[in-house]
Amino acid sequence: MSDGSMRRGMGWSTMADVAREAGVSLMTVSRVYKRPDSVAQRTREKVLETGRRLGFSPNSIAGNLASGRTSMIGIVVPSLRNSNNATSIQGMADYLRQASYHFMIANTGYSMEDEAAVVKAFMQRRPDGMVLTGTRHGHETIDLLKAAHMPVVETWETRGPFIDMATGFDNYEAARRITRHLVDRGYRTIGYIDYPAIGLDRYLERLRGLKDELGSAGLEPTSVVSPLDAGDLYQDASSFRGGALGLRKLQEASRDIDAVLCASDILAVGVLFECQRQGVRVPDQLAVAGFGDFEIAAEVPPGLTTIRTHGYQIGWNAAEMLVTRINQPRAEIPLRDVGYDLVVRGSS
């Protein structure tokens, strides 16, 4: 910051100030900060030195307006507290950072109306791309994004239709896989604790996978409970308790359950805790399995059998696909399936 360079609202010096001080044209200053190589070294150094002296910081808002590009991504997630999301957000953050993009982020609280509102609000800032969680969205949201030709990546699922691009894994197959594991291990009466949020496709897919797999094994359909409860949903963090609650519900529903599959590791760990309190031995009296392979799954005794998802990779992919498409608007970018892994531990 300096002398006579104060302007209106802010106290920033501008390119014009630097240009005048350095005795070059506005455009030269612009070039120095945007594509330094396109300016002669002597000129560049003079300009940079002047810029430093004036405390100049390029105003990207102005640049955005002039160029029509913002280098900004909008990210929409159901919750900011969900550690699953956190991992994929970190993946996006890491990719975007090295690509010189920033991102704004908002949560919808699992509500489609809120999602629509967020997307609409984000659009006014003209992001270069947008990342959504899941594949189920309101018509308004979809129409808006499509009409604007906004590059969009939907995450965590691989079953379309998609607005534009997608990366994730097959929740249905993953659920079948871990169910098959339980069946192979000899468990016959498998309870399911659903995610405490309604209507998310990826959780519906998991449940469907479980049911189909049990069906093809000739087993009775499972007993399904959900610890759904407004408080839980809003807090989102409170899912250990949800798992404990779910186990109790299952126990009420039928006494002879020998395994419990949970829609997430957090729920499953809650089940393990409840078993410990009840003196139920895992896996002898009850097997437990989760979904996600969060860090705790490996650490909680006796180790939680689960499906490892690749959240970080999903985030990284999403960002990479977006940036690719931004730079090559006509590129056809196919679905990226990051897969999943069955991880067997002591709980089964």
Place this chain on the structure above:
Amino acid sequence: MSDGSMRRGMGWSTMADVAREAGVSLMTVSRVYKRPDSVAQRTREKVLETGRRLGFSPNSIAGNLASGRTSMIGIVVPSLRNSNNATSIQGMADYLRQASYHFMIANTGYSMEDEAAVVKAFMQRRPDGMVLTGTRHGHETIDLLKAAHMPVVETWETRGPFIDMATGFDNYEAARRITRHLVDRGYRTIGYIDYPAIGLDRYLERLRGLKDELGSAGLEPTSVVSPLDAGDLYQDASSFRGGALGLRKLQEASRDIDAVLCASDILAVGVLFECQRQGVRVPDQLAVAGFGDFEIAAEVPPGLTTIRTHGYQIGWNAAEMLVTRINQPRAEIPLRDVGYDLVVRGSS
């Protein structure tokens, strides 16, 4: 989107398009979208209807440039995966949303150089305010923010000096409080497992509090270990393992430890898991205490004694202070101490 309204880079209609179609001036359209009440109802309806028809969405980039305000906040955190941060981020998100602000967020990976780079990059987008985590920052960062007269809130600590505003709690006193609890319970040889990241003031404060409290109780200084390990630090999530590792280090250092205090609940839960694996009874053979009161603290058997921090409130406060200051640049906004609570559970 419509007919002849396609423009340069983007395909958006502009206020000028709407104005022409609706037969009013540009300013009237602007007013309709910014302060609807300042326009006659008939006019307003006509403009809105036209806007809808043209798929008009106000370009806030242009608005920002003209008005010198962005309604954008920059948030800088050490890690996006840390659930402690997640809670306070949610607090900010909730406040900012109702105040019609958006935010961009970036993580520094606990590095001051990265923090400086992030702050510098954010500044180019001219946010209306900035939130930093902690109170220790590089000179460059501090000078930049001060020179720009950027409203800034530092979070999670209450000991200055501050760049501008701050909200948090007294980590030193909180650590003394929970240490006193352990001492009162009769524990005499208290080990400490430090946070696996170096030089963060709030963790240094916690350790200092522990030492001072032990000192005034006339007890031997504690045995301190840190599960520090590059992998842990980078992943940040891997702290359950850090707790287990820390316990083993403590056990090697001295056999007669009867209590362990941890710099975070995650570490403490890792200790509980390790105790379970080793067959160590908690709290009979070893008491365990954490810091944070994450959801798991209440759920893990036998319940974790800990310090409840008010992360959501910290986030909410930070956002509120920022918005207040933005609207009243000369307002003196004092430190907001959200306090802490000792929560005693079965582990002690």
Place this chain on the structure above:
DNA sequence: TTGTAAGCGTTATCAA
């Protein structure tokens, strides 16, 4: 209540 004029600080474009 509505309109006119003058920027806001950059970048695209074309020319030198």
Place this chain on the structure above:
DNA sequence: TTGATAACGCTTACAA
């Protein structure tokens, strides 16, 4: 390699 000029789409300030 550098420069002149015209946008970019909106808001502020003032006028009617």
